[in-house]
Amino acid sequence: xxxxxxxxxxxxxxxxxxxxxxxxxxxxxxxxxxxxxxxxxxxxxxxxxxxxxxxxxxxxxxxxxxxxxxxxxxxxxxxxxxxxxxxxxxxxxxxxxxxxxxxxxxxxxxxxxxxxxxxxxxxxxxxxxxxxxxxxxxxxxxxxxxxxxxxxxxxxxxxxxxxxxxxxxxxxxxxxxxxxxxxxxxxxxxxxxxxxxxxxxxxxxxxxxxxxxxxxxxxxxxxxxxxxxxxxxxxxxxxxxxxxxxxxxxxxxxxxxxxxxxxxxxxxxxxxxxxxxxxxxxxxxxxxxxxxxxxxxxxxxxxxxxxxxxxxxxxxxxxxxxxxxxxxxxxxxxxxxxxxxxxxxxxxxxxxxxxxxxxxxxxxxxxxxx
Numbered sequence: 453x454x455x456x457x458x459x460x461x462x463x464x465x466x467x468x469x470x471x472x473x474x475x476x477x478x479x480x481x482x483x484x485x486x487x488x489x490x491x492x493x494x495x496x497x498x499x500x501x502x503x504x505x506x507x508x509x510x511x512x513x514x515x516x517x518x519x520x521x522x523x524x525x526x527x528x529x530x531x532x533x534x535x536x537x538x539x540x541x542x543x544x545x546x547x548x549x550x551x552x553x554x555x556x557x558x559x560x561x562x563x564x565x566x567x568x569x570x571x572x573x574x575x576x577x578x579x580x581x582x583x584x585x586x587x588x589x590x591x592x593x594x595x596x597x598x599x600x601x602x603x604x605x606x607x608x609x610x611x612x613x614x615x616x617x618x619x620x621x622x623x624x625x626x627x628x629x630x631x632x633x634x635x636x637x638x639x640x641x642x643x644x645x646x647x648x649x650x651x652x653x654x655x656x657x658x659x660x661x662x663x664x665x666x667x668x669x670x671x672x673x674x675x676x677x678x679x680x681x682x683x684x685x686x687x688x689x690x691x692x693x694x695x696x697x698x699x700x701x702x703x704x705x706x707x708x709x710x711x712x713x714x715x716x717x718x719x720x721x722x723x724x725x726x727x728x729x730x731x732x733x734x735x736x737x738x739x740x741x742x743x744x745x746x747x748x749x750x751x752x753x754x755x756x757x758x759x760x761x762x763x764x765x766x767x768x769x770x771x772x773x774x775x776x777x778x779x780x781x782x783x784x785x786x787x788x789x790x791x792x793x794x795x796x797x798x799x800x801x802x803x804x805x806x807x808x809x810x811x812x813x814x815x816x817x818x819x820x821x822x
Contacts, residue, residue: 477733477735478735478769479769479770480767480768480769480793481767481768481769482765482766482767483765483766483767483768484695484696484765484766484777486515486699486764486765487511487514487520488507488511488514488700488764489507489510489511489514489520489522491780491781491783491789492507492525492783493582493583493782494525494583494781494782495583496582496583496584496585496586497585498550498551498552499525499526499551499583499585500760500761500781501552501553501554501555501557501558501672501704501760502525502526502528502529502557503525503781504702504703504704504761504762504781505555505557505558505559505702505760505762505807506523506524506525507762507779507781508700508701508702508762508807509523509558509562509567509646510522510523511700511762512646512700513646516645518644521569521644522570523567523568523570524568524569524573524574525570525575526575526576526583527561527567527568527573527575527624528557528558528562528567529551529575530573530575530617530621530622530624531565531624532560533592533613534610534613534614534617535557535560535674536548536674537549537595537596537609537610537613539674540596540600541599541600541605541609544600544604545596545597545600545601548671548672549593549674551585551589552671553674553675554670554672554673554675554704554760555653555702555760555805555807556653556675556677556807557674557675557677559648559651560648560675560677562641562646562648563648563649565637565638566637566638566639566640566641566642567637567640567641568624568628568637569630569640571630572625572628573622573624573625573628575621576621585620587620588616588617588620588621591616591620592613592616592617595613596609596613628640650810651809651810652807652809652810652813653668653677653678653679653680653806654679654680654681654682654687654805654806654807655668655679655680655681655682655687655803655804655806656682656684656686656687656743656746656803657746657747658743658744658747659747659751660681662681662682662683663680663681663682663820664680664681664821664822665678665680665681666678666679667679668804668805670756670804671757672757679805680821682817682820682821683743684741684742684743684746686814686817686820687803687806688796689814689816690806690808690812690813691763691799691806691808693813693814694808694812694813695766695776697811699809699811699812700762700763700764701762701763701806701808701812702760702761702762702806702808703760703761703762703763703799703803704759704804704805704806704807705758705761705802706749706754706755706756706757706758706759706802706804707719707758707759707802708754708758709721709798709802710728710731711798712798713731713732714780714782714786714792715786716732717786717787718732718793718795719792719793719794719798719802720736720738720795720797720798721738721739721741721795721797721801721802722736722739723739738773738795738797739797740797741797741801745801746801749802755801755802757804757805761780761792762778763776763778764777764778764779764791767793769793773795774795774796775793775794775795775796776793776795776796777792777793777794778794779791
């Protein structure tokens with residue numbers, strides 16, 4: 453991410469930034485296309501983390517033979533904000549507070565609070581109303597800042613945070629009916645067979661030892677989630693093995709590159725000197741990404757966690773180059789109905805982290821991780 457002051461809102465604005473691009477000339481043949489639910493639109497919110505991971509869980513339910521279910525993204529948002537507020541106050545305001553989070557925050561909600569169908573808790577007045585959290589985010593930020601400046605946790609500020617969230621997103625029902633049965637959020641999770649302990653974060657950086665967990669140092673990791681650190685080749689092996697065995701992947705990445713085009717439905721890492729005017733008129737050559745390049749872009753802030761998406765398949769272009777298919781959360785207004793084709797070199801360089809089911813991890817990697 454370059455010159456972006458709030459990564460969570462970058463994923464909202466970037467859709468319009470490529471409106472003048474030409475129609476892509478890439479031709480794709482899908483080799484893996486895993487089952488997934490329909491593309492959604494996060495609209496004017498910084499909640500891509502919840503949309504991506506909720507979509508991931510919806511594909512998990514399909515994979516597990518539970519059928520297709522539309523889960524509530526806003527339930528995870530609603531249950532995560534108080535945790536952010538508490539961390540911000542306990543850290544005397546010296547901590548991240550905003551709409552952004554990561555995949556494991558949805559998994560934490562799944563573990564602690566359960567999950568809810570979209571039909572029960574949409575987080576908006578009606579389906580005809582677009583999501584817009586501009587005012588909500590401003591009110592919440594002003595509230596926690598005031599708490600820090602005026603005595604910290606002396607008063608019931610979490611009650612105030614809950615009241616704000618209930619007003620803007622809605623109260624969470626203690627019980628609800630779904631498909632003829634009554635549930636709590638916890639019993640619905642259990643009935644769906646979702647187990648938070650089944651999922652692992654992976655990343656690949658050299659400033660920590662490989663095959664060990666560490667807390668990834670990115671601003672949106674407010675909950676101090678740990679990532680298993682593996683070499684770049686193993687991270688790609690985890691993605692490929694998961695897809696080849698029917699497991700999709702939640703993907704956290706940098707999308708600030710000019711070569712990431714939602715309108716054209718493609719993302720690449722072109723060689724130096726490639727003219728942007730030619731980028732979508734012909735298939736261009738790509739850089740060969742190394743572990744050192746990954747580390748350099750992480751350290752100089754040209755790779756940051758701009759946006760989270762859902763990786764659902766693999767394909768090749770007309771030259772045999774490998775691409776991954778992602779389901780975005782910016783609606784369906786691109787050539788592939790909201791799906792994008794991301795080159796393997798882009799994934800190698802711009803992946804911040806991934807979340808995958810433990811059974812999707814290759815045996816060779818499992819033997820090495822602690």
